[in-house]
Structure formats: structure tokens, C-alpha cells
Amino acid sequence: MKILYITSAWMSFRDVLYNGKEDSNGMPAFENVLKKLINKGYEIDMLVYNLFQEDFKKQLNIKSTWLKKINIIRVENIETRNGILKPVYMINGFYKIYKATKDILKENKYDFIYGHGALADAASLVARKYEIPFGSRRYGETLWDLIEKKGYMYAFFSHIEQIIGYKIKKSFLIATNDGSNMDKCYDKICKNKNNYRFYHLVNGVDTINLTLDEKIKICSDITKGRQYILYVARITNWKRQDLAVQLVYYLMKNNVDIDLLLIGQSDSNGYLEKIKDIAAKLGVSERVKYLGIKNKKEIYALAENACANLFFYDVCNLGNVFHETLSVGGIVIGKNDGSLDKFIINNENGFLINNIQESVLIIKKLISNKEYYNEIKKRAIETSKMKMLSWDDRSNIELEIIKNAITAKG
DSSP states (O other): OEEEEEEEOOTTHHHHHHSOOSSOSSOHHHHHHHHHHHHTTOEEEEEEEEOOGGGTTOOOOOOOTTGGGSEEEEEEEOOOOOGGGHHHHHHHHHHHHHHHHHHHHHHOOOSEEEEESGGGGHHHHHHHHTTOOEEEEEOOOSHHHHHHHHOHHHHHHHSHHHHHHHHSOOSEEEEEOSSSOHHHHHHHHHTTOOSSEEEEEOOOOOOOOOOHHHHHHHHHHHHTTOOEEEEESOBSGGGOHHHHHHHHHHHHHTTOOOEEEEESOBOTTSHHHHHHHHHHHHTOGGGEEEEEOOOHHHHHHHHHHSSEEEEOOSSOOSSHHHHHHHHTTOOEEEEOSSTTTTTOOBTTTBEEESSHHHHHHHHHHHHHOHHHHHHHHHHHHHHHHHHOOOHHHHHHHHHHHHHHHHHHHO
16 A cells, blocks of 8 residues: 655654654654554655745755655645735645645555645645545644634634635544644534544553653752652743743742743744743742753653643643643643543542632642642543553554545545
């Protein structure tokens, strides 16, 4: 079986494409499924579309053992703009992927085309002409949040590629169930039209087994023995690290001396500097520590031993970091926005808050009552084991959907 994989050079994947990294630092939903397809013997060609202008002149620098098994046949650079010209540039990007796919299909034959990200749905228009089944994969989006806050027409013109992608006919669409409500987007945009099968799937989770000595060393080296709360997320506006900085300030006012550890890749949008400015104005700069990118072992050890792990994002709190945190018994304090309701029962296996000040009393109790802290951790692990699939099992579900699409065509 031969597959054409169409994907954006999303943030962490860029490190594998251009910086010679073995694995990306994020998006296991992308990487795990792709690796499984390779291991199952699928032949994969890849069309990469690149939205980061700083990478346009870069040469591919692939040293990853698994990615070397894939034939990257084309990289399509797509310029983007914000503001009034954004939809024009997105439509142009849509056309460029359409044309690139058309060129590729003139020279190659495929059993299936898999498009990742909204712009990749342009390839479905070409796939239909060649009678090749096309599947679409969408990850966390802010579209529903935008529709609710500013209305459908505003969302249409500011995210035209996403809405067009929902409408286009295909074999299936797999959307990540991460709290961003892509099922609601599908219902509103498609209005029960049976253009394809829609799957709203929760990601999988795998734990890393560390010895007690390894955990102690990791935490000691990074924290220097200080109490800390942890925030693992890309440093960007809607992830709301500013709220975590405010929490440290409120804790300080309540005589709780604690550090905030921020882990994640920083977008080049000035938000990290804004975070530092807020910390300085609130007088907590010494307590707010940006650690950059850390590996999985370090994140798992820190999450397990943190006084609390914070999930204050505007959307998508039910992401990979949440599942990984819960799996090791990390104490979760998350926004009470409905996204975590299927996993967190407030005050039993984690906490759901309506405002930042509520977190202060929670953290004070967790620090002062070790038995209570350990009971929450125990229930978190039990919840994860009961409700979560391993990444191997979750990936198998996606492969089965792909195989069914290919079989249906045959």
C-alpha cells in the first residue's frame, strides 16, 4: 500500500525536518500514527507545506531514523498574513497545495492520501478526480471558541481555510477531542450533510517508567529543592501563562513561597517577554522560571512531583500534556470550562476552578496535608488507567479507519 502524506511543518516537526532531531517535541498524535504506518510496511511519500517564513530558504536536514524511511518529494512554502489580507493568502495556500498534489499525482500512483491540517483538504479535490480515497486529520483548533465569541461570519473570514476544509467531501475526518469542540464545528458547518465519516477521538497516553533515584535526581537538579507548580505548554497567548504568573503573586500574598516552572517552546510573538514583564510588575520574577524545552523524562518526573500542574488555556485543555500528567498522578488544577469534565471530578482526582484565586486555597491545602495530596494523586492514576488507551491501541484505531477507507474504495 502506498500513501501520500500531506502535512504542515508544524512547530515541533520543524526540528526533525530542519534541525536534525530524531523526534519532535510534541504532537504524538501525528508522530505515533506515522511511525506505526511505517512499521506496518506502508510506503509513504510526503508533501510538506511550510507556513513559517523563516524556514523558506532552509534546506532539509533529516537525521531521524524513522523519517528517513519516508520519501519527502516536495516542500511547498506558503506565505501567510494576519488582518484583512489573511483569507486571500489562505486561499492562495489552498490553491498551491491543490496544484502541488495535482503535479504529484501525474507522476505517482497512491492507494490513499492523508491530509493533516485544514489546508491539506485542498488535495481532496484532486484525489476525487483520480478516484483515490482521501482522509483528513485535524488537531486542536480555536475555531469554535471564535465562533462563540465573534460569530460565524467573523470566523469564516479569519479562518476560511478551516471552514472550507470542513465542507469538502472526503472519506473521513479524524478530529482530536481535546476540549476545542471540533465536533460542534462539524455539526454547525456541515449541518448533518453526509459528506464523510466524522471521528472525534481522544489521544492516547504512554507513561515512562523511571526509578525513584532518577525522579529524585531530575527534580533536584532542576528545582534545587524548592516547592513548585508546573505549567507545560507552548509559550503563546492563548495558553495563558500570564494567569499562572498571577497565581504565584496571589500565593506570595498568602505567604506561600513557591516557584512557577514554565516549560515549552516559545512562539516568536513576544509573549514570553510579556510574561516576564508581568512577573516583574508583580514582584515575582525570581519565582517565575522559564526552562525552555525539556525531554519527556524530565517532564514526567516534574509533573509527578509538582505541588500542582496548571491547565488554564483558553481552549484545548484536554491535550497530550493533561493525559500525561494524569497518568503519573500529577495534581491537575484546570479551568472549569467543561473540557476536563469527563476525566476530573473536582476535589476527588483533581480540581476545576472558576477563577485564579480559588487555586490559592487548593495549593495551600495540598502543601499542608500530605495525606490529602497523595490521595488525589492515587485517584488521578486510577482515572487514567480506567479511561485512557495506550498510544499503541489508539494508533491502531486510526490505522483501521485508514484501512477501511482504502477497502471501501476497492
